Amino acid sequence: MGIKTIAFLYNVRHFYLDVADYRNQLEADFDDPITTKWQIKRLKNLGFKIIPIEANENAYLKLKRYKKEIDLAFNVAEGIYGKDRELQIPAILEMLQIPYTGSSPLTHAFALNKGKAKQIFQAEGIPTAPFQIIKTAEFTLDSKLKFPLIVKPVAQGSSMGITNKSVVNDIDSLKKQVAKIITAFKEPALVEPFLEGREFSIAMLGNPGEVLPIIEPNHSMLPKGYLPFDSYEVKWYFEEQGNSNYLMCPAKMDKKLEIRIKEICHEVWKALEVLDWCRIDIKCDKENNPYVLEINSPAGLIPPEVSTTSYFPLAARTAGMDYEQMLLQIIKTASYRYGLKIK
Ligand SMILES: Nc1ncnc2c1ncn2[C@@H]1O[C@H](COP(=O)(O)OP(=O)(O)OP(=O)(O)O)[C@@H](O)[C@H]1O
Ligand SMILES: [Mg+2]
Numbered sequence: 184m185g186i187k188t189i190a191f192l193y194n195v196r197h198f199y200l201d202v203a204d205y206r207n208q209l210e211a212d213f214d215d216p217i218t219t220k221w222q223i224k225r226l227k228n229l230g231f232k233i234i235p236i237e238a239n240e241n242a243y244l245k246l247k248r249y250k251k252e253i254d255l256a257f258n259v260a261e262g263i264y265g266k267d268r269e270l271q272i273p274a275i276l277e278m279l280q281i282p283y284t285g286s287s288p289l290t291h292a293f294a295l296n297k298g299k300a301k302q303i304f305q306a307e308g309i310p311t312a313p314f315q316i317i318k319t320a321e322f323t324l325d326s327k328l329k330f331p332l333i334v335k336p337v338a339q340g341s342s343m344g345i346t347n348k349s350v351v352n353d354i355d356s357l358k359k360q361v362a363k364i365i366t367a368f369k370e371p372a373l374v375e376p377f378l379e380g381r382e383f384s385i386a387m388l389g390n391p392g393e394v395l396p397i398i399e400p401n402h403s404m405l406p407k408g409y410l411p412f413d414s415y416e417v418k419w420y421f422e423e424q425g426n427s428n429y430l431m432c433p434a435k436m437d438k439k440l441e442i443r444i445k446e447i448c449h450e451v452w453k454a455l456e457v458l459d460w461c462r463i464d465i466k467c468d469k470e471n472n473p474y475v476l477e478i479n480s481p482a483g484l485i486p487p488e489v490s491t492t493s494y495f496p497l498a499a500r501t502a503g504m505d506y507e508q509m510l511l512q513i514i515k516t517a518s519y520r521y522g523l524k525i526k
Contacts, residue, residue, distance in 0.1 A: 294480035380467030386498035399434030
């Protein structure tokens with residue numbers, strides 16, 4: 184019997200995005216209602232019956248109620264509450280034995296927590312910048328860390344808490360920024376060297392994941408006043424304001440760098456036991472040496488009706504897959520893994 188019914192697991196924004204207000208950034212990882220609407224429509228266009236389920240406290244009850252009918256869950260949920268939120272839905276799906284797209288709870292937990300992911304990268308010999316996890320406003324800076332440094336929340340996405348002020352050049356600014364992150368996000372801050380070279384974002388799809396055309400944000404295009412990196416303002420305002428050529432895909436680079444980046448991505452995939460799809464962010468130092476910043480185990484999948492700058496769909500599009508073909512490919516990849524047939 185083939186897959187007829189798909190449960191779609193998502194989180195949606197209940198507040199408006201306002202870059203000046205950190206409270207609103209707390210929901211930045213969630214999708215806009217219009218995004219969710221189009222994602223459901225596009226899944227329906229593929230001929231499946233779709234049961235939309237918001238990944239909130241009621242998700243378990245709904246999944247249990249519909250369990251017999253659901254052939255596969257399509258998971259783009261970020262999860263609510265708690266520091267390990269991304270693993271909530273996969274854990275529930277495991278418990279209910281419902282097959283689902285994407286990685287298992289273990290991978291999501293490590294992918295969301297940049298510090299833990301970096302410890303795994305270090306243990307596996309995967310290049311990642313040295314770092315320090317800071318839990319309190321008073322701390323001693325690790326002597327390995329040299330300015331300029333960047334301060335990020337340890338376990339968020341969508342550049343939450345990452346603005347021009349996140350890049351610091353002295354101990355006072357560092358302390359201020361660390362305190363701000365700890366207070367606003369109620370979680371530790373991750374401090375690491377600010378890498379000043381090229382940035383690449385790499386979408387992977389399949390089992391094992393194949394690298395789709397690599398994306399490079401063209402930081403030289405940013406107006407005066409923006410530092411050359413993808414801060415919250417750049418990701419959510421600059422990219423969306425018709426600056427479509429800001430994202431270069433496929434990124435131009437010499438063969439040696441391309442081979443090295445692909446090699447690193449496959450190592451990340453293996454080290455974190457990723458399944459079906461993910462997106463990896465890499466930044467180079469001034470000498471063009473690539474370092475892994477982080478991995479997104481569910482990456483954003485904003486449909487072209489809403490945005491044409493969503494990284495994973497952009498990489499898929501460059502590879503020749505339109506949005507629906509991309510969704511179908513994720514479904515097929517997961518189904519194959521479970522030994523399920525599509526229709
Ligand atoms: N060590 C670093 N050096 C230079 N720039 C950095 C560094 N860490 C992060 N950045 C910049 O900040 C952006 C956001 O950082 P990062 O990817 O770690 O966070 P995120 O919020 O999880 O991102 P995403 O939107 O992909 O979920 C990066 O794309 C990069 O431009
Ligand atoms: Mg990122």
